[in-house]
Amino acid sequence: MPKFVIQGGKTLKGKITVSGAKNHALKLLAASILFDSPVAFENIPEIEDVFRMSELLEKMGAKINVRHSVSNRETSGHALIVDPRGIKKSELDREITKRFRASIVAIGPLLGRFGKAALAHPGGCVIGERPIDIFIEGLAALGAAFKEKDETYFFEAKKLAGADFTFRVPSVTATETLMLAAVKADGKTILRNAAMEPEIPALADFLNRAGASIHGAGTATIEIDGLGPDGKLIATNAERVIPDRIEAGSLAILGALTASDLTIEKCAPEHLGSLLEHLKAAGVFVKAGPDWMRIKRAKKIGAVNVKTREYPGFPTDLQAPFCILLTQAEGRSEIFETIFDNRLEYLKDIARMGADVTFCDPHRAIIAGPTPLRGRVMESPDLRAGLAFVIAALVAEGESEIHNVYQIDRGYENVEDKLARLGASIRRVSA
Numbered sequence: 001m002p003k004f005v006i007q008g009g010k011t012l013k014g015k016i017t018v019s020g021a022k023n024h025a026l027k028l029l030a031a032s033i034l035f036d037s038p039v040a041f042e043n044i045p046e047i048e049d050v051f052r053m054s055e056l057l058e059k060m061g062a063k064i065n066v067r068h069s070v071s072n073r074e075t076s077g078h079a080l081i082v083d084p085r086g087i088k089k090s091e092l093d094r095e096i097t098k099r100f101r102a103s104i105v106a107i108g109p110l111l112g113r114f115g116k117a118a119l120a121h122p123g124g125c126v127i128g129e130r131p132i133d134i135f136i137e138g139l140a141a142l143g144a145a146f147k148e149k150d151e152t153y154f155f156e157a158k159k160l161a162g163a164d165f166t167f168r169v170p171s172v173t174a175t176e177t178l179m180l181a182a183v184k185a186d187g188k189t190i191l192r193n194a195a196m197e198p199e200i201p202a203l204a205d206f207l208n209r210a211g212a213s214i215h216g217a218g219t220a221t222i223e224i225d226g227l228g229p230d231g232k233l234i235a236t237n238a239e240r241v242i243p244d245r246i247e248a249g250s251l252a253i254l255g256a257l258t259a260s261d262l263t264i265e266k267c268a269p270e271h272l273g274s275l276l277e278h279l280k281a282a283g284v285f286v287k288a289g290p291d292w293m294r295i296k297r298a299k300k301i302g303a304v305n306v307k308t309r310e311y312p313g314f315p316t317d318l319q320a321p322f323c324i325l326l327t328q329a330e331g332r333s334e335i336f337e338t339i340f341d342n343r344l345e346y347l348k349d350i351a352r353m354g355a356d357v358t359f360c361d362p363h364r365a366i367i368a369g370p371t372p373l374r375g376r377v378m379e380s381p382d383l384r385a386g387l388a389f390v391i392a393a394l395v396a397e398g399e400s401e402i403h404n405v406y407q408i409d410r411g412y413e414n415v416e417d418k419l420a421r422l423g424a425s426i427r428r429v430s431a
């Protein structure tokens with residue numbers, strides 16, 4: 001397994017381009033199961049979770065043509081064509097499903113296409129319990145029965161029928177799964193208290209361009225006029241993945257800590273409102289245009305409290321990188337992680353690097369700063385904390401080693417090359 005070797009303390013400078021959003025690309029690929037034509041995609045990030053989703057589709061019978069030039073703009077693996085017409089299976093490969101959470105989204109389109117879907121408990125980041133009860137409740141409302149046998153979940157619907165369903169709590173992947181299932185249901189579905197993350201309206205736009213009728217995605221109430229089981233979805237143009245807001249936000253945080261002048265290109269600052277306000281509140285210079293941001297290292301960073309929330313609140317996926325910034329802030333900052341129940345564990349490693357962290361309860365911690373960080377050997381627990389370790393190592397004095405790089409590769413494309421081009425000392429070394 002490779003590791004990253006990082007020398008901290010370098011000043012970064014330059015321009016960096018953000019990749020396509022993992023959590024949009026994965027859902028687009030899953031949605032292709034519903035299509036009656038090949039579907040072309042652009043700006044697909046070359047990351048491990050995308051490779052896993054591609055394998056999952058191929059195991060079911062899809063053909064994927066990677067490195068096919070969809071347009072003149074892109075000729076690499078960022079452009080690909082999925083031909084879902086050969087999909088015959090409605091059961092997700094067990095081993096692949098266990099490797100990433102987004103695999104569960106495929107059950108929505110499988111139910112729409114075959115009236116049934118089966119999967120093992122989906123894996124992904126170890127950030128607390130990640131149950132699937134809301135999927136079961138929502139799909140039941142649409143007419144899908146659920147049973148569990150031999151550690152496999154089975155969903156089956158003789159007929160999917162539109163329903164009025166309210167999420168107990170807004171769930172991103174459950175909203176996407178139900179929206180996908182409802183596209184080929186009979187009648188109207190209304191999803192209330194739905195998640196509003198930008199990847200959801202982007203997914204709805206994609207489906208609408210192909211013939212679906214979805215309104216309100218991006219708000220808490222989504223209405224889907226089902227096409228019925230015989231309805232067709234036909235892709236006409238290549239679908240472009242939106243910029244990864246979590247990569248962009250993490251780079252902004254890195255810039256605030258280490259860059260004399262950093263420009264982040266091909267990003268969508270409008271999706272990062274809460275983070276940008278937190279950075280400004282901490283005294284960081286940030287300027288944002290329609291698709292770029294410019295950040296400079298702050299002379300003095302002020303303490304600021306952070307509470308994670310569903311979009312448009314502060315994203316849980318930026319909580320770990322932001323805490324690295326808080327280790328360098330003057331004063332006490334309180335962190336309140338409200339979305340997941342085990343997403344502060346990584347702070348134990350940050351404390352071992354020299355941060356002053358007080359754990360209050362599983363959801364709350366206090367960071368008192370500023371404290372110098374010292375390089376260490378660490379293991380990425382999940383992709384977001386893994387990138388936070390990279391940021392901490394770039395800030396720290398001395399050398400750090402980060403193991404379990406697979407976790408980082410799940411969500412970030414070529415992170416070491418991108419950062420090295422800015423002047424960071426980071427190498428991928430085969431262990």
Ligand code: EPU
Pocket residue numbers: 022023026101102125129130131132133134135136169170171172173174195197316317339340341383384411
């Ligand atoms: N929840 C349930 N039951 C369910 C589903 C969710 O109790 O059936 C709970 C979760 O345990 C959590 C809350 O609902 O407490 C919200 O979680 P949500 O379902 O929204 O999370 P998710 O859909 O599993 C997606 C992203 C995560 C991101 C969260 C929150 C994907 C593939 N994953 O997860 O991204 O943190 O939304 O924004 O879209 C990542 O990319 O690293 C990542 C973890």
